[in-house]
Amino acid sequence: MQRERIVNLRDEAQVGREVLVQGWVRTFRNDQFIALNDGSCLANLQLVIDRDATDDATKKRITTGAAIAAKGMLEASQGRGQATELKVSQLEILGDADPESFPIQMKRHTMEFLREKAHLRFRTSTFGAVFRVRHALNYAVHKFFTEQGFFQMHTPIITGSDAEGAGEMFQVTTMDLGNIPKAEDGSVDFSQDFFGKTANLTVSGQLEAELGAMALGQVYTFGPTFRAENSNTSRHLAEFWMIEPEVAFADLASNMQLAEQCLKFILSEVLTSCDEDLEFLENRELQAEKQLPQDQRHDAPLRARLQAVVDTPFQHVTYTEAIDLLMRSKPYKKKKFKYPVEWGVDLQSEHERWLVEKHFNGPVIITDYPASIKAFYMRQNEDGKTVAAMDVLVPGIGELIGGSQREERLDRLQAKCAEFNIPEEHVWWYLDTRRFGSAVHSGFGMGFERLVMYVTGMTNIRDVIPFPRTPQNAEF
RNA sequence: UCCUCCAUAGCUCAGUUGGUUAGAGCAUCUGACUGUUAAUCAGAGGGUCCCUGGUUCAAGUCCAGGUGGGGGAGCCA
Numbered sequence: 420m421q422r423e424r425i426v427n428l429r430d431e432a433q434v435g436r437e438v439l440v441q442g443w444v445r446t447f448r449n450d451q452f453i454a455l456n457d458g459s460c461l462a463n464l465q466l467v468i469d470r471d472a473t474d475d476a477t478k479k480r481i482t483t484g485a486a487i488a489a490k491g492m493l494e495a496s497q498g499r500g501q502a503t504e505l506k507v508s509q510l511e512i513l514g515d516a517d518p519e520s521f522p523i524q525m526k527r528h529t530m531e532f533l534r535e536k537a538h539l540r541f542r543t544s545t546f547g548a549v550f551r552v553r554h555a556l557n558y559a560v561h562k563f564f565t566e567q568g569f570f571q572m573h574t575p576i577i578t579g580s581d582a583e584g585a586g587e588m589f590q591v592t593t594m595d596l597g598n599i600p601k602a603e604d605g606s607v608d609f610s611q612d613f614f615g616k617t618a619n620l621t622v623s624g625q626l627e628a629e630l631g632a633m634a635l636g637q638v639y640t641f642g643p644t645f646r647a648e649n650s651n652t653s654r655h656l657a658e659f660w661m662i663e664p665e666v667a668f669a670d671l672a673s674n675m676q677l678a679e680q681c682l683k684f685i686l687s688e689v690l691t692s693c694d695e696d697l698e699f700l701e702n703r704e705l706q707a708e709k710q711l712p713q714d715q716r717h718d719a720p721l722r723a724r725l726q727a728v729v730d731t732p733f734q735h736v737t738y739t740e741a742i743d744l745l746m747r748s749k750p751y752k753k754k755k756f757k758y759p760v761e762w763g764v765d766l767q768s769e770h771e772r773w774l775v776e777k778h779f780n781g782p783v784i785i786t787d788y789p790a791s792i793k794a795f796y797m798r799q800n801e802d803g804k805t806v807a808a809m810d811v812l813v814p815g816i817g818e819l820i821g822g823s824q825r826e827e828r829l830d831r832l833q834a835k836c837a838e839f840n841i842p843e844e845h846v847w848w849y850l851d852t853r854r855f856g857s858a859v860h861s862g863f864g865m866g867f868e869r870l871v872m873y874v875t876g877m878t879n880i881r882d883v884i885p886f887p888r889t890p891q892n893a894e895f
Numbered sequence: 896u897c898c899u900c901c902a903u904a905g906c907u908c909a910g911u912u913g914g915u916u917a918g919a920g921c922a923u924c925u926g927a928c929u930g931u932u933a934a935u936c937a938g939a940g941g942g943u944c945c946c947u948g949g950u951u952c953a954a955g956u957c958c959a960g961g962u963g964g965g966g967g968a969g970c971c972a
Binding site for chain 1: 896905906907912917921922923924928929930931932933934935964965966967968970971972
C-alpha cells in the first residue's frame with residue numbers, strides 16, 4: 420500500500436478511503452488521539468486509535484517525535500478543528516523518540532534554543548512553514564525568469580577571479596597548512612596549489628553572468644555565495660544564496676522594471692500557494708510583536724503587507740533627492756540621526772529605515788548614487804558624479820535588491836579599473852566583452868534569505884536557512 | 896570589529912539591601928479520567944546557579960578576566 424501525504428487527506432471528499440500515512444507524532448492525547456505531521460503541510464492529521472484494543476506497551480511508544488505508520492479508514496471528524504481524521508486499524512512504531520531526551524516539546528521554544536537544535540527544528544510548525552515557503556519562493560524565482568525567457572546560468576562556485584570586489588573572500592586550497600610550500604623569497608608558492616594559483620569561493624556570479632548575457636541575451640544565476648566578512652548581525656550570513664539576473668540591451672529603467680515585476684510575481688505566487696503557512700507565520704509574528712512597544716510593531720499583518728507590495732507601484736527617488744528628503748526630515752532637524760547626512764556619503768541603516776518605513780512606507784527604489792561609493796563596473800552618468808545604480812529597499816529588511824546598468828564603454832571601464840586599483844590583466848576576459856560587440860546591459864542581485872525573511876516575517880536570517888554559516892559557527 | 900544586554904532544572908523564567916535546605920509554569924515520570932485540540936486532575940523526580948580567580952564570617956547575588964548567546968552598529972545581499 421502506497422503512503423499518502425497528509426496534505427491530500429484533509430478534504431471531506433476523501434472520506435471513506437482506506438489509506439496509509441507515515442509521519443512524526445506531534446502530540447498524543449487521551450490515550451486515543453495522535454496528531455500526526457508528515458511535513459507535507461502545516462496541519463496535522465488526527466489519528467484515532469482504539470484505546471482498548473491497543474496494548475499499553477505500544478501506547479507508551481507513541482511519544483512526541485516518534486515516527487509511526489498508520490493504516491485505516493479516513494472519516495469525517497467528530498471533533499472540531501479538522502474536517503477529517505483517520506480511524507486507525509493498524510499501527511506501527513517505525514522509530515522511537517525517547518521523551519526524556521527529545522528536545523522538541525509541544526511548547527513554545529525560543530528561536531535561539533531551536534537554532535542550537537537546527538537538525539531537529541524542522542519538526543516545529545514554524546520551521547516547517549518557513550522551509551516550505553522557502554521552497555515556494557525558490558520555485559517562483561525559476562518560474563518567473565523562465566516565463567520571461569531567461570536562461571539559468573551556473574556560474575563557478577570556486578573562482579580564480581579576485582576582482583569581484585563584493586567583500587572578503589574565503590580561500591580554497593589543498594595545501595598542507597602545516598607545511599606550506601614557499602618560494603625563494605619566502606612568499607607562499609601557489610603554483611604548487613591545486614589550481615596552480617590562488618582560488619576563492621565566489622562572492623558573486625555577476626561578472627560571469629554578464630559574459631553569458633552578452634550572448635544568450637538574458638540569463639540569471641541562483642546559487643550559493645560566500646563572504647568572509649566578520650559580520651555579526653541578524654541580516655548577514657557567510658554562506659547565502661543569491662539571484663542575479665543580467666540582461667543585454669537593457670538600461671537602468673528596464674532593470675528597475677524587471678526588479679519590480681520579479682518581486683511582485685514571486686510574492687503573488689507564494690500568497691496563493693502558501694496561504695496556510697503564511698497565515699501561521701502571520702499569527703506567529705502578531706504573537707511575537709505583542710511584547711514590543713507599539714511603534715516597533717508592523718502596522719499591517721504579514722499577508723496584507725505582501726499583498727500591498729503586489730498591488731502598489733514602487734516609489735522612485737534619486738540618491739540626491741533622498742539626501743534632500745533626509746535633510747528636511749524631523750529626525751535630522753532634531754539631530755536624532757547618529758550619522759551625518761550630506762551628498763557623497765552612503766546612506767546608513769537609520770537613513771534607509773526612515774525613508775522606507777516613515778517617509779514612503781513601502782518599497783522604494785533609490786537610484787543614481789555617487790560613483791565613489793559604488794562598484795567599479797557601474798555605468799557612469801552624464802553628470803560625471805553619479806552612476807546608474809539602483810537599490811530596492813523594503814520595510815524591515817532594508818536593501819533587498821542592488822543593481823545597476825553596467826559600464827559598456829571600454830575606455831570608461833579601463834579608467835575605472837585604474838581608479839579602483841584593479842589590474843587589467845586580472846579582468847581581461849571581462850574587458851573583452853567591451854572590446855567585441857559591447858552593448859548596453861544591466862542586472863541586479865537579490866539576497867534570497869533576505870527575501871525569505873521579508874516574506875515569512877522572521878527577524879533573524881539564521882532562521883530562514885537550514886544550517887546558517889556565521890563567524891565562529893559552522894555546526895552541522 | 897565596536898556598543899549594549901544576558902547566562903539559575905530538559906525549556907521559559909523568578910530569586911529582595913550578600914544570610915539556613917535555591918523556587919514557579921511548562922515538559923518528563925506515576926496514577927486517575929477518557930471525543931481530545933497547548934486535554935484535565937492528583938502526586939513524584941529533576942540543579943556543577945556558564946567557567947576561572949578575587950572580596951567577605953558568609954556569594955546564585957559583589958568585583959575582575961574568560962566563554963557562549965541576544966539586540967543594535969559598521970561592512971553588505
